[in-house]
Amino acid sequence: MTKTTTNHYMPSRRAVLAGLAASPIALAAGRAFAQPTSGTLSIAVLDWAETGIKPVFAAYEAARPGVKIDYSLLPGDYQGIRQTLLSRRLANKLPDITYLADILATQLANAEVTADMRPFLTSGGPIGMTSLAKPFLDQYLVTSGPNKDGIFGLPIGADTVVLYYNKKHFDDAGIPYPTDDWTFEKQIEVATQLTQKNGNTTTRYGLAASVPWHATYVPGIEAFGDTLLDENNMYKLQSEAAIKVFTMYWDQVKAGVIASTPQQTQLGGGFQAFGAGTVSMLQSVRALTPLIRSVTTDDWDAALVPTINGVRKTGMGSIAQSITTTGMANNQELAFDYLNWFYSEDGGMKILTASYGTVPPVEALYNSPIWTDLPGPPYDNRVFAESIQYGAMNPTSIPADVQAVVDTELTKAEEAVVLNNMPVADALKAAETVINEAMTRVLASGG
């Protein structure tokens, strides 16, 4: 395994011609799925996933002597991923396989960075169309435009938002741990009890929840029986449900009980604050569990997120991997083999889940001991799998360019409400205007 810091992998002209010439033969022989005995596979992974994925690469190389993996890093945020991949496409230096985020599925497909994964899923290999968890696979199903009905990513984990809690804080306050029947009101009542202040300054927050994050507000809006977008794909932040959801969270941010996004940033990030004991409860995802484990000294566990309006909904999503157009053209056999091995219970999944950062996106492995029997914390791994049925997804029809505006405008709305006491409805109206202007502009230019 080698790490490329500045990607220099460029298939030679001879390799490309050889690959093209051999492709009909490979296709004809594809059903046999002979393991490749040599070759190099280039993979771009997210920077924060590097530690967890390196043992996977090493195990694959051990399982396929003669095969080498040349990996490079992508930034961890979706804007950075997009910028890097588009630049590499322009430079004709795409890797064979790349990580991506759900919000980028359509845009990267339209940009011819990622290839349609249906040929892989229908190739007759161990991993087929029904192998991967549908809600997570659907995030990468393109629903409009030139690539409509294509699948442009395979989920790497089945991530849902759960409630992490500091057991010591609960014990010290004599409060019972969260249970499955918790409501939002009960959560806020306990969070208020756990909050500590010095004058007007909160020194310990009861809860850290990023309100302008879609995994927080989308489930809330759905719990109140509404949707985020109207039939024309426009945001409806003026709906009664949206105003209720943002109000109930932002009231607690104003009260100093919930740490807002900027406050979490100031604390070094939500998981760092949880680890340092500066917040007692944290709404976050399995992917961050390795980091939470590494920074938290107090004992802790995870629970289901509470119900809102009597309904349990939780944010869901997953990063994914996809063969690129370059990889599909030049290194398809090796890429297929790697992905089939990656999702197998005794292959990549076993190693990846051992790092605590992944719930397998394979339904057959939801209760597999490869990850549920890992020693705690977290002790209650049931919640990660059980949450999946309550998942509420950010609409996949939102273009990534618009999501950037949404994130900025909702953060600004939060600041207007918290710092300037602007009424929630007014702040949301201002945000909605800018967001829908951006939506109109982006949709008019082809999305």
Place this chain on the structure above:
Amino acid sequence: MSKTDTAEARVAATPRIAPRRKNNGRTDSPFWAALFVGPNVVLFTLFMIVPILWGLGLSVFDWNLIGEPRFVGLQNYTDILKDARALNSVWKTVYLVFLGVVPTVVLSFLIAVLINTTFPGYTVFRTMYLLPIVISLVASAVLWRFIYDPRVGPIAQLLSVFGISGPNWLQDTTWAMPALSLVIVWLRLPLGVILYLAALQQINPQLLEAAEIDGAGPWAKLRHVIWPNVMPVTLLVLVLTLRGIIFDSFDIAFVMTRGGPLNSTDILAVYIYDLAFAQLRLGYASALSTVLFVIVTILALIFNPPRRRPTNGDPV
């Protein structure tokens, strides 16, 4: 006899020698000039001129890195006038310049004057002032974010000793920009101090001695001898600080506040980044960059207009 007369007389007295080789070893051969200047010209063209021209060209297109660029003429420029966030960003940039330039120049000068002396351990003292220049901008931003922390930051701790509950510096629309500007001044000081130190050490000591003999005190010497002698450097520091604050403040603003709260620190560099890399509106971002470039160029020309190099009659 005037100074010019003296120079002319000196030139006249200079023996005419072969122009091929002078006393200091210089030659008129263009080969050597090209050899030494060439690499810089190539690199400057490649990494400065070409990107500037490229950006200028891009500013009349609508492009998102994915589809084909679409020619839109001057629409991106006219859109700026209708963009409230762009106008706010221009204002915030001007505000940051106001808060940053004057303190940087004044403090650089005063610190340079104070440390332009020798005493035991003075090199350590000078090094301390120059430290910020070797710390990465992002590391500085993270460090200062901790310093401004309203719960455990040193400023909050210090104020609490006096029973004062300070604001949440970076989450307060009034204080966020002054808090940022303090960091930027701290970062820009070393360069100013270095330049002023060099200028101070060029002042003829006889001038200061003459002033002392004439009865000038420390303030009078500072005002009437030192300050006028370092005026060219002041202009240089002014222009470099101005350019630095406008172009190099992105890291600090992005890491510390991301333009918030409520766009109170949303300087042009942050907005341009957001447009180009979050919204992929590369044409519009380029138009805004071009406007920023023009503003900085005009300000630089105002503060430091180009002038003929004084030759004092010396045949350069």
